[in-house]
Amino acid sequence: MTKPEWIAADWGTTNLRLWAMQGTEVLDSRQSDQGMGKLNPDDFAGVLADMTQGWGDAPVIACGMVGSRQGWIEAPYGPVPLAARPRLVQVPGQNVWIVCGVNQMDPPDVMRGEETQIAGLLAARPNFDGTICLPGTHTKWARISAGEIVSFQSxxxxxxxxxxxxxxxxxxxxxxxxxxxxxxxxxxxxxxxxxxxxxxxxxxxxxxxxxxxxxxxxxxxxxxxxxxxxxxxxxxxxxxxxxxxxxxxxxxxxxxxxxxxxxxxxxxxAAQATTLAGLYSAWTTLKEHA
Amino acid sequence: MTKPEWIAADWGTTNLRLWAMQGTEVLDSRQSDQGMGKLNPDDFAGVLADMTQGWGDAPVIACGMVGSRQGWIEAPYGPVPLAARPRLVQVPGQNVWIVCGVNQMDPPDVMRGEETQIAGLLAARPNFDGTICLPGTHTKWARISAGEIVSFQSxxxxxxxxxxxxxxxxxxxxxxxxxxxxxxxxxxxxxxxxxxxxxxxxxxxxxxxxxxxxxxxxxxxxxxxxxxxxxxxxxxxxxxxxxxxxxxxxxxxxxxxxxxxxxxxxxxxAAQATTLAGLYSAWTTLKEHA
The missing domain is CATH 3.30.420.310 (2-keto-3-deoxy-galactonokinase, C-terminal domain)
Structure with a gap:
């Protein structure tokens, strides 16, 4: 396998999904049940090294609960209204960047992971003006206009x-x-x-x-x-x-x-394709600012 | 202790409560976590014998999930509208009577245990015309008029x-x-x-x-x-x-x-006093028909 240019990670409470990426092309993918809920902050680096063996040392772009207070490091929420393009924080000492969640003060609400899918949809449809509904354990509804998340509700x-x-x-x-x-x-x-x-x-x-x-x-x-x-x-x-x-x-x-x-x-x-598109959008942002 | 005249039992899914009774007077009481949910049909007689040791062989009047399909024996539901006075079925070969539950076909609903509290309230207030609300895991509302349960909802x-x-x-x-x-x-x-x-x-x-x-x-x-x-x-x-x-x-x-x-x-x-009053009402019904 070609060494990947970057690695995409969807690291939620219950699962970890990884993709070896060349641009937008998926070279390989792996999956594990070592979600954030089972790990202490010290465990994440080892789990990631195990799971990406043979993929080289490409930068990792991760979204989901890995960035919560109980996760690897806390990737701070950004408040709405907010540009839908992903914001990243680097894990200190690691070639790993985590997508920041989004919050809303009134009425209070939070999302972490779904902002990456919103970014993925907007990468495909930059002029989308409407509502994104993300059904799941905690379904999110987000009003999108002019490339921004205007408001949302869970x-x-x-x-x-x-x-x-x-x-x-x-x-x-x-x-x-x-x-x-x-x-x-x-x-x-x-x-x-x-x-x-x-x-x-x-x-x-x-x-x-x-x-x-x-x-x-x-x-x-x-x-x-x-x-x-x-x-x-x-x-x-x-x-x-x-x-x-x-x-x-x-x-x-x-x-x-x-x-x-x-x-x-x-x-x-499609959920997974949209997540990958959002992580790719984050990766291009990182490259532009490198 | 005087040997009790009868024994009151509130035998629910999670607990068994027993009272040694002389008329309406409580001589003694006991409690266990051997609820219906933990027992097979063959277990009930032994649990009851253990728990009533020293109380003699007085008849037992029991209400609650002990009379469900998963209980000791199934005490069939009676359909509303229904006289609030308790109906009993005897456990074959035992000096034990179980209060029958109440059902409603449209809209479908069931109660088992609460009918005894309704009987207890009506024993104290025979002319009660109104609604009984029984808050709990599954709260029941029952419309009572002319000594009957008219309708109910859980x-x-x-x-x-x-x-x-x-x-x-x-x-x-x-x-x-x-x-x-x-x-x-x-x-x-x-x-x-x-x-x-x-x-x-x-x-x-x-x-x-x-x-x-x-x-x-x-x-x-x-x-x-x-x-x-x-x-x-x-x-x-x-x-x-x-x-x-x-x-x-x-x-x-x-x-x-x-x-x-x-x-x-x-x-x-008061929940327990009302249950006891309902079981007493059932006991007097049994005596009248003996």
């Missing part, structure tokens, strides 16, 4: 679904949200009457005990209710805006379906 | 608070809900605009990271939001009704505070 929908579906009284009742009819109906209910949908959560369990509610239907209803609440709360982000949804395919498809049903012009982007 | 508020406060990204941020000003403000927000309150959950974490949000204030906000959603959804149960709140003191006080702020006439009852 929702706990992904984590709520996981907690309710796997650890609550609903754990024997709720499966993957593959019943799209149930998803659509619950979404409309939650958008129109959020409080009534709250009163229907325990009924998923009761409906399975007393009737024939299937895991697919219960999963569709739970997912539709939570995404419905999120859409109701995030309305200022999507109403009258183009929305680009970037995330894992199955979850992104549910968000795109929900938004399209509201008449929103909606595009979808 | 909410996952207690379990949601526990999951979010102890297992989510909010776990380092949220403490006990002792900041009552924060509770009141979040309650009003959630009642008036449930969807907007959903968008403020992650902000508890961001507020603690970026500012000086205390665990007490974050706990008050989270509890106020969840109880606010519940009150919004349960409005047909409390609007224009007298509400009697029966549950653990700290949690019941929050519900009573929230209801009083809506102008509801609200009384509070």
């Amino acid at each position: 929702f706990m929908t992904g984590e709520m679904f996981a907690l309710l579906a796997r650890q609550s009284v609903l754990r024997h009742t709720v499966g993957d949200p593959t019943d799209l009819g149930a998803f659509d109906a619950a979404l409309n209910d939650a958008l129109a009457q959020p409080h009534r949908a709250y009163g229907r959560l325990f009924q998923l369990r009761a409906g399975a005990l007393l009737g024939d509610l299937s895991p697919e239907t219960a999963g569709g209803r739970l997912s539709g209710s939570l995404i419905g609440w999120e859409l109701a709360a995030a309305k200022p982000y999507w109403l009258g805006q183009e929305v680009c949804v970037i995330g894992a395919p199955a979850l992104s498809a549910l968000y795109a379906r929900a938004l399209s049903a509201q008449g929103v012009i909606c595009t979808e982007g | 909410f996952m508020t207690g379990e949601m608070f526990a999951l979010l406060a102890r297992q989510s990204v909010l776990r380092h941020t949220v403490g006990d809900p002792t900041d009552l000003g924060a509770f009141d403000a979040a309650l009003n927000d959630a009642l008036a605009q449930p969807h907007r309150a959903y968008g403020r959950l992650f902000q508890l974490r961001a507020g603690a990271l970026l500012g000086d949000l205390s665990p007490e204030t974050a706990g008050g906000r989270l509890s106020g939001s969840l109880i606010g959603w519940e009150l919004a959804a349960a409005k047909p149960y409390w609007l224009g009704q007298e509400v009697c709140v029966i549950g653990a003191p700290a949690l019941s006080a929050l519900y009573a505070r929230a209801l009083s702020a809506q102008g509801v006439i609200c009384t509070e009852g």
